[in-house]
Amino acid sequence: MKKQWKKSGVLLLAAIMLMTGILSGCSGNKKQGETKELTVAINSETGSLDPAGMIALTYLAYSVTALDELLTFDENGEIEYRAAESYEVNEDSTVWTFHLRKNALWSDGTPVCAQDFLNTMIRALDPASGNGYANYLFPIENAEAIYNGEKDADSLGVEIPDDDTLVFHLSEPCAYFLDLLRLPVYTPSCAKYADEVGSGWDKDPASSVANGPFCLVEYVPEQYFVLEKNENYWNKDAVKLDRITYKFFDDQQSMASAYETGEVDVATALPSYVMELYEGKEDLVVTDTIATRYIYPNLEVEPLNDVRVREAITLAIDREELCSIVGADTEPAVNLVARYMKNKETGNYFVEESDSPFEENVERAQELLAEAGYPDGEDFPVLTYKYPSLEMDSDTAQVLKEQLKRNLNIDIELEAQELQVNYADRHAGDFELCRMNWTADFADPNTYLSMLLSNSTYNCSGIQDEAYDALVRASDSETDAGRRMELLHEAEQLAVGEQFYVIPLFAMKSCNLIRPEIKGITQIPASGALEYRYAYWEE
Structure with missing residues (x-):
């Protein structure tokens, strides 16, 4: 029965491919150089866009293009500074000091401050937030006690000497602390708007500001959300796309079909039979998933x-x-x-x-x-x-x-x-x-x-x-x-x-379909997921 069901899926997809001209070598729904918009198919809506809230697939899709962490690592294991421009650590690796970019702005034009990072951490340490990543804050002094209701939030071992400096005091050395910085709970949320988990600020374009290359301009539940280029981003000259639209789909077959009909330009984590249909074609990109x-x-x-x-x-x-x-x-x-x-x-x-x-x-x-x-x-x-x-x-x-x-x-x-x-x-x-x-x-x-x-x-x-x-x-x-x-x-x-x-x-x-004209999509070394922040359509 399962094999028959899969066979039906293959036949349906092949029929769509024939109707849309994919098998005869036609390109996707956009001509080269015609647009600076990218449409990506993702699984059905789950969780919030709040880094201190319930994290699931929707946040992970949003965050890699809308939020800058302090720093990350590239494919060669080298540090790539984002919200921070430098850091230092003491001899026993228990005090980590990060210096934020002085030219970093939120998408509404206000400065990105150290308080915005602390805002996420404090809110995530409230168990009512439902954030599954809260325990990754526990290396910080008093974080676990705060989470357990044993100490007040103001005892957290995070010091803010000024708006551009963030100091972490750890209870003991943490060998992988820099790796933790890409997690949601270490990502900033603008203290001006991000008041509490579940209030709705995160999906409202008026309050869901971003410090990354793109910012939220529209969110339609269970259908799609739209990000546009953040003109206040410190590295905006490297951003080539004007807009990225993420469309929700209930199943993988629908995602594959949407690619065939030109509804989307990228579809990831597709059924394995797509590998057979696209064998030898440039659209097919198979990547190792660290999962x-x-x-x-x-x-x-x-x-x-x-x-x-x-x-x-x-x-x-x-x-x-x-x-x-x-x-x-x-x-x-x-x-x-x-x-x-x-x-x-x-x-x-x-x-x-x-x-x-x-x-x-x-x-x-x-x-x-x-x-x-x-x-x-x-x-x-x-x-x-x-x-x-x-x-x-x-x-x-x-x-x-x-x-x-x-x-x-x-x-x-x-x-x-x-x-x-x-x-x-x-x-x-x-x-x-x-x-x-x-x-x-x-x-x-x-x-x-x-x-x-x-x-x-x-x-x-x-x-x-x-x-x-x-x-x-x-x-x-x-x-x-x-x-x-x-x-x-x-x-x-x-x-x-x-x-x-x-x-x-x-x-x-991961079996992925990507228009061959799209360049600059990279793979996040830590997870194997695709990142679109510097993608572009080849002229």
Whole structure:
């Protein structure tokens, strides 16, 4: 049935391609040099545009073109200064001082001040904001205590000597602190407008000002939002586009069809069958995504609170078979840390520098289930697997259901959800088994392993493991790069190969369609996502 459904999708897309002339070599809906507008297809609306609020796909699309972080790293690992023009750090790496650009302005013409960065941090540390990235502020003095309601916000270890200087006081050294600066909670929100999470300021063009290359001029819920060039941007001469429109689509097939008909110029993360249809064509751009698709088992639900059950489910999944059905853009994964994340010190993939956490073994899985009191699946309760109603996730769910029945004789009930509902249920801990996908936010394994910490705001499944916490915490302040990687490998082995807190499924490549006339699109090294801030149409 799944293969037949995919075949239908291929046939439909091929028919559209023929009608629009794509197969005969025609270009897209815009002639070269005719426009300075770019239209991008993205998944359905999720979350806010507030860096201190509920972060999901919509914010991630918006922020890379509208907001400047203090600094970031380019593809060569070199610092690229954005909102900041320089920084210094003390000898023990606990005091970090950043000097902001004096010519940096918000899109309304007002100066970008240190207070704007602090504004985001303070609002994100209010648990009511629902920001999953708040725990990445915890290296700052008193941040965790503020989040837990134990101290007042004015005790946060952030000092503002003047409008152009931002000083972070850390509780202890943090080896990856500069990498954290690209996260939403370290991004500015204009104190003049950004009052509280959920007030609506973030999607109102009158108050949603930007300090990056583009700013919001229109937002139509569930349809699209429009960004226009920020004429007050400090680096505006390097910005060639006048406008970027992001259109929301409910499914990947609709995104691919929109590209074929000329409705959009860029469509990312498309179904794998698009790779076959566009093989050899310039439109097709396949990129490595630094992401892992996996399952969260809720440890507060019986019998998932039994490590033997979690291990049995993990070992019973045939990932090669799964990927062969889901698509050519997937690759079996047994790690939580993304397959394509590199160790910055060695240049090698992190996951290849250690033994695999586990090996699939159906016979052993059956033994474990019997040891847990469910021989041949007898008396095992029907668990519900919640997942977004996207094509890849729907196909994955069907395969998992069939494999677990075949290999363990257990039944799982499938519950497809709108993406936003799936996020909300997961954050609330309202699930038994839940699909999870994590694309790296910064170029360090900690972006994955920190989510399983007992105090992590992304720990939705009730993990409380002092031994694991100690390993990750030790890696935070370890200054020897080799030893630090050893600690992170130990932590992953414990979480994934001994306690089975997560069930890895597969790594991914991103199948993208981009008009060949569009140049200057780059790939963000930390996540693999595409960035359009300096894109242009070739004349």
